[in-house]
Amino acid sequence: MLNSKNNIGKRPQRMSRYLDLVFSDGLIEITVLQTAEDFYNEGEAMHHCFYTNAYYAKDNSLVMSAHIGEKRIETVEIDLQHMSISQAHGSHNKNSEYHDRIVSLVQRNLPAIARTPSQKSKNADVISA
Numbered sequence: 770m771l772n773s774k775n776n777i778g779k780r781p782q783r784m785s786r787y788l789d790l791v792f793s794d795g796l797i798e799i800t801v802l803q804t805a806e807d808f809y810n811e812g813e814a815m816h817h818c819f820y821t822n823a824y825y826a827k828d829n830s831l832v833m834s835a836h837i838g839e840k841r842i843e844t845v846e847i848d849l850q851h852m853s854i855s856q857a858h859g860s861h862n863k864n865s866e867y868h869d870r871i872v873s874l875v876q877r878n879l880p881a882i883a884r885t886p887s888q889k890s891k892n893a894d895v896i897s898a
Contacts, residue, residue, distance in 0.1 A: 786885050787831055792878045797842065797867060799835045799874060808832065814841050816861045830855070831882065835871045843871050852879050 784801075792799040802808050802819075811834055812819045819832060829850040835843045835857075842865045846855040857872055859865035 784831065787882065790833075790882065790885065792833075792874055792881075794870070794874050797835055797837055797871060797874060799833045799845065799871070799878075802832045802834055802844075807834075811841065811844055815844055815859065817844065817858060819844055819846075833875070835867070835874075837867075842867050845871065845875055847875065847879070847882065849882075852883050 787801050788803050790801050802811055808819050829848060831847040831849055833845045833847065834841055835845060843857050843859045845857040847853070848855045854872060854875055857868065857875070859868065
């Protein structure tokens, strides 16, 4: 159960510009966690603290979920101030077998994150490796 029912649909307005971002290399797809409920579900599935430590409310932080099909592989936190990866972990805070590939995919797309317009676009940006 969520720690606070008030957080379920919470999404900071400042993060809305990133919500359409999708990165893919043809196998792995990386999408933005959009609501506190998404963070809760990610934390429960991956057995880590992205929800309990309220990463959804953290300034200058963008959190994305890497998955293959419906299977979550790793959760990635991006420091928006420094445009760098703060952390990337799989289940139980361990690196997955795809860790290096995920980190490389995110790093290659950091310039696209930096260029993301202030207004949410109508179509999702799919940025391939």
